[in-house]
Amino acid sequence: MNEKITEAASKDNYRQEPKVGVYVCHCGGNISDIIDVKAVAEALSKYPGVTVAREYAFMCSSNGQDLIAEDIKNLGVNRTVVAACSPSLHELTFRNVLQRAGVNPYLHEHVNIREQASWVHKLDKAGATAKAIKLAQAGVEKVLRKDALNAIRVAAEQRVAVIGGGVSGMRAALSAAGKGLEAVIIEKGPRLGGKLLELGKMYPSGETGPAIVKKLSDLVLAEGKITVHTSAEIDFVSGFVGNFKINFKKTDGSSAQVKAGAIVMATGYEHYKPAKGEFGYGEDANVVTLPEFISLLKNSPADRLEYSGREIKSLALIHCVGSRQVEGVHKPQADGRLNDYCSRTCCTSALHTVNQLKDKYPGVRVYDIYRDIRTYGMKHEEYYDKASKDGVLFMRHNEADQPVVTSDRTGHTVKVKDVLTWGEELEFKADLVVLVTGMTPADITLIKSQLKLPSGADRFLQEVHPKLRPVELANSGIFVAGAAQYPMDSTEAMASAGTAAAKAAILLAEPDIPLEPFVAVVDEHKCTGCGLCPAECSYDGALMMGEHNGKKVAVVNPALCKGCGACVAVCPTRAINVAGWTLDQFDAMVDAIAKE
Amino acid sequence: MSLEKIEVDALVVGxxxxxxxxxxxxxxQGYSVAIVERNPSIGGKMISLSKVFPTLDCASCxxxxxxxxxxxxxxxTTLTYSTVDAIRREGKTFTAAITRKPRYIDEKECISCKRCEEVCPVFLPDEYEQGMGAKKTISIPFTNAIPQFPVMHPEHCIRCGACARACPKDCIDFLQEPAPVEIKAKAVILATGYETTPMTAKKQYGLGALPNVISPMAAERxxxxxxxxxRVLRPSDGMTPGSIAYVQCAGSRDKSIGIPxxxxxxxMYAIKQAILLSGSLPIADITIYYMDIxxxxxxxxxxxxxxxAMGINFVKAKVARITEDENHNPVxxxxxxxxxxxxxxxKHELVILSQGLVPACDGSKFGLGAANNExxxxxxxxxxxxxxxxxGAGVFVAGxxxxxxxxxxxxxxxxxxxxxxxxxxxxx
Structure with missing residues (x-):
């Protein structure tokens, strides 16, 4: 959903007598199960300035939107308050209703009575209702004091910068170029391909990682609209939607800069690195990770599986190493967090590898120790099936009963409390232990801190909403592709990267981009030129001292201002306000809430 | 009947x-699009769901x-209640033959006032409610439907004329015929979706004949x-179920029904429904029988x-058979x-079969070169x-x-x- 607010001038309706329409949403029970929505609408209908107050099951639906549009048309409503879900979900939906009905879209106030009332006061229905009424009344006071605003338009670079040249980055660049945009891939490694370069045969196609990389990189190199920078170390990223600047160093020490209207973060993943001593890893040479085993398998001679010159006759795979971690069972990571997520690809990858192992060395005994086998893809179940047929012995443990690996001169002993044999303690010897490791996000600390990108508890980049805006970061103009967002396989990364390119193409479909008008505004009459505010501003060039009619005043650059309000807080004369969020509005809201 | 012609950049089926x-x-991105939907409303399966995992947003929202x-x-441009009969490729253009099915109302005149629905005396099982509720023979498909046009089902209509008399715009048309539409497009996106495996797929699970063994779509409603x-009631007797079970992989990972x-x-939908059920029926016992989560x-x-952590009971077990006792309690x-x-x-009081997904439409039938997998x-x-x-060149697929x-x-x-x-x- 990308309905753009155009500033196509709505009527000058803010000069008319304010007529507020209040719309209370049931949110399909999310709100109305707790809050008496009829009582809220009833109370608001009597509030000063309110022309009409209604409640409806789904205000965001077409019918709900039509209700508002009808009131604008028939009752002359020229400001709206919708008391519903979080504004992050649907504020834009309702602004668009106003826009379509010919009212300035910023004469709308979205009041959150779901997260802020019904969800948090489940056990106090009367209290939740009273709170919803107060919040909605505060919303009315705010909207009565709103001014019509127009989106700020900035010219956009018609270019997409793709950070990361793995399969996701290549796909994103190809798709953007396919649409006619210039694309620049910035890859820190010496060549395109990323993690796939190290991998052997990939599921589901059976092609090797490098073979897949070649197909994509051939397309990339043949595409005139794509520029590729390899061995490029990004050292500084700045700017905002439409005008990002990415500075990087090349191997020869020289610097270069790419200007772009949009950024696709295709920064990928790292294999989880087990802690020293985790199932003996790092202490015992015969405990390896799955990626290490994949190269071992690739390099073994045809007649025997060999590791460090020794023949491997039996091996044990332990799943969920570094994934699905549980408090009290697993040690937290260095940052104190647990990797409580499932890494999605490792079950299938492990069984696909075991299939190849059994095809090459049918005599090797394989034990597979798992919690749940998650071979969810269309053909993945066949790998599980084949492994069973090939005689792989599956053992399932509960999360609290972790398998134990001990080693002595006679080799490794693995102990498992196997629920498939009703909790039997099983013990067996294995020449090699393979830890089926998951994914963690690649280290992008620098870019994340410079662009202030959000990540979740799992440390992966966090989309705005998994269904509404699944590849968009909260930072306007920055999209995420592939495993930088969450573990996924290379085919899934194709979809994610294609969509990231689609969103960039939508953003850059017009030469200039509308930005929210919520920026600092200086009242030159009140400004005393004291100079306190520029010191508080965190955005270079957004707020500086200048002159107006021969008087020293603070001057805002609306394209750079983020509307954070830090300047507002230090102004001794209330001369600065953030448009749409003024101090007068907040005063009135507080008064409305505090009124007996 | 004159042929309605539409020319767009892309045709989206579904x-x-x-x-x-x-x-x-x-x-x-600036392209013109025509969507063709066989049902009377856009929105597909998702619009009929309750809440969606993992955020528990209401599906409608x-x-x-x-x-x-x-x-x-x-x-x-959206064409609902319309079928794609054929798509021909002619050079670089696709020409799709579409049939608009008759709703038996004049869509240009209808103001969605629902008077026809109010006066219609004939009730039908409501397929949108998975047969659990009733709707009128002429009715708007569901609250949030787009467009908000009623559809009449002539096979059930008793020709009493009540709707025609009630309609303020005189737009009931008992003689309406299917109308052909031609869409020319440069590209086609197949978004034809899925159906769930039928309740009758597995003999051991009662072939859909056990009243308190229901589909997950019914549970969504x-x-x-x-x-x-x-509220949550079980079908056989309207009782609030105190013990509810989910049978996982009832239509997936099962070679015996041809869906390996x-x-x-x-x-995930079973877990989500279990969470929602424990919200609406706090004292109910909820069990999920599964192979792998x-x-x-x-x-x-x-x-x-x-x-x-909420106390939903996960049991690793394969369900071999479902029968019922004399009170229709599934066993x-x-x-x-x-x-x-x-x-x-x-013994449980309500069982939900976690049905799997099968294709809703044979994408290869249009003969555009887009092949199917096995x-x-x-x-x-x-x-x-x-x-x-x-x-197939110019043919894309989604979802x-x-x-x-x-x-x-x-x-x-x-x-x-x-x-x-x-x-x-x-x-x-």
């Missing part, structure tokens, strides 16, 4: 979440704004805010852990794969290079038409199909 999103992602965006979009009863693949969504998406494992015969050995028979889903030309390009996937994955797919179609059109 208006579920994948179709809607592909259409929006194309139209927002995610779907209806998209439906509204599509219906208000200046570059999108029971849990939906505007469901048929406004995992349907990807059933673990496949909570593999972003935030899913945490969602699963929340469900366990589930299981063999546990953990804890104790030996088969057990456990399970009847649309096959990708090379999934290592693109997630939307089929074997569950290419295989089971959940809503976040379908939404992501849709964008990818849109950019591939845009690139193709640009290069023509």
């Amino acid at each position: 208006s579920g979440i994948a179709g809607l999103q592909s259409a929006l992602d194309l139209a927002d 995610i779907t209806t704004p998209r439906m509204a965006s599509v219906s208000h979009h200046p570059r999108i 029971l849990l939906a805010p505007h469901g048929p009863y406004g 693949y995992c349907s990807r969504v059933c673990c 496949r909570a593999f998406g972003k935030g899913y494992e945490q969602f699963y852990n929340n469900a366990r 589930v015969r299981i063999e546990k794969q953990e804890g104790t050995s030996g088969p057990e028979e456990i 399970f009847g889903f649309v096959k990708l030309s090379d999934e290592t290079v693109s997630s939307a390009v089929t074997d 569950t038409a290419k295989g089971p996937r959940d809503i976040p994955d379908s939404v992501v797919d849709a964008g990818s199909a849109a950019i591939e179609a845009a690139s193709y059109i640009r290069r023509l």
Whole structure:
């Protein structure tokens, strides 16, 4: 959903007598199960300035939107308050209703009575209702004091910068170029391909990682609209939607800069690195990770599986190493967090590898120790099936009963409390232990801190909403592709990267981009030129001292201002306000809430 | 009858979440799009769901704004209650033969006032409510439907004329005929979606004849805010169930019914429904019989852990058979794969079969070169290079038409199909 607010001038309706329409949403029970929505609408209908107050099951639906549009048309409503879900979900939906009905879209106030009332006061229905009424009344006071605003338009670079040249980055660049945009891939490694370069045969196609990389990189190199920078170390990223600047160093020490209207973060993943001593890893040479085993398998001679010159006759795979971690069972990571997520690809990858192992060395005994086998893809179940047929012995443990690996001169002993044999303690010897490791996000600390990108508890980049805006970061103009967002396989990364390119193409479909008008505004009459505010501003060039009619005043650059309000807080004369969020509005809201 | 002709850049077949999103992602790039939907409303399966995992947003809150965006979009034309009969490729253009099915009303005149529905004396089982509620023979399909036009079902109509007398715009037309439409497009996106495996798929699970063994879609409606009863009741006697069980993989990972693949969504929807059920029926016991819990998406494992912490009972067991006692209580015969050995028979009051996903439409029937895989889903030309390009030039695929996937994955797919179609059109 990308309905753009155009500033196509709505009527000058803010000069008319304010007529507020209040719309209370049931949110399909999310709100109305707790809050008496009829009582809220009833109370608001009597509030000063309110022309009409209604409640409806789904205000965001077409019918709900039509209700508002009808009131604008028939009752002359020229400001709206919708008391519903979080504004992050649907504020834009309702602004668009106003826009379509010919009212300035910023004469709308979205009041959150779901997260802020019904969800948090489940056990106090009367209290939740009273709170919803107060919040909605505060919303009315705010909207009565709103001014019509127009989106700020900035010219956009018609270019997409793709950070990361793995399969996701290549796909994103190809798709953007396919649409006619210039694309620049910035890859820190010496060549395109990323993690796939190290991998052997990939599921589901059976092609090797490098073979897949070649197909994509051939397309990339043949595409005139794509520029590729390899061995490029990004050292500084700045700017905002439409005008990002990415500075990087090349191997020869020289610097270069790419200007772009949009950024696709295709920064990928790292294999989880087990802690020293985790199932003996790092202490015992015969405990390896799955990626290490994949190269071992690739390099073994045809007649025997060999590791460090020794023949491997039996091996044990332990799943969920570094994934699905549980408090009290697993040690937290260095940052104190647990990797409580499932890494999605490792079950299938492990069984696909075991299939190849059994095809090459049918005599090797394989034990597979798992919690749940998650071979969810269309053909993945066949790998599980084949492994069973090939005689792989599956053992399932509960999360609290972790398998134990001990080693002595006679080799490794693995102990498992196997629920498939009703909790039997099983013990067996294995020449090699393979830890089926998951994914963690690649280290992008620098870019994340410079662009202030959000990540979740799992440390992966966090989309705005998994269904509404699944590849968009909260930072306007920055999209995420592939495993930088969450573990996924290379085919899934194709979809994610294609969509990231689609969103960039939508953003850059017009030469200039509308930005929210919520920026600092200086009242030159009140400004005393004291100079306190520029010191508080965190955005270079957004707020500086200048002159107006021969008087020293603070001057805002609306394209750079983020509307954070830090300047507002230090102004001794209330001369600065953030448009749409003024101090007068907040005063009135507080008064409305505090009124007996 | 004159032939209505529409010329667009892209034709999107299907208006579920994948179709809607592909259409929006194309139209927002500046392309014109026609969507053809066989049902009377856009919105697909998703609009009938209760809440969606892992965020527990109400499904309507995610779907209806998209439906509204599509219906208000200046570059999108939507044909509902219309079938795609054939698509021909002529050079670089596709010509699709569409039939608009008759609603028996004049859509140009109808003001969606519902008077016809109010006065109609004939009730039918409401398929939108999975047969659990009733609707009138002439009625608007459901509250949030787009467009808000009533549909008449002539096979049930008793020709009493009440609707025609009640209609203030005189737009009831008992003699309306199917109308042909021709759509010319440069690219086609197949977003034809899925159906669930039939309740009758497995003899051991009662062949759909046990009243208190229901489908997950029926459970969605029971849990939906505007469901048929406004609360969770079991079908046989209207009792509030105190013991509810989910039978996982009832239609997936099962070679005996020809569906060996995992349907990807059933673990998560069962967990979600279990969480919602424990909200609406706090004292009910809820058990999920499963083989493996496949909570593999972003935030899913945490969602699963929340469900366990809420006291939902996860039992690793294969359900061998479902019968019922004299009070229609389903009796589930299981063999546990953990804890104790030996088969057990456990009585529940309501059982939900976690059905799998099968293709809703044979994408190859249009003869455009887009081939199917062995399970009847649309096959990708090379999934290592693109997630939307089929074997047919100019034909793209999005969402569950290419295989089971959940809503976040379908939404992501849709964008990818849109950019591939845009690139193709640009290069023509």
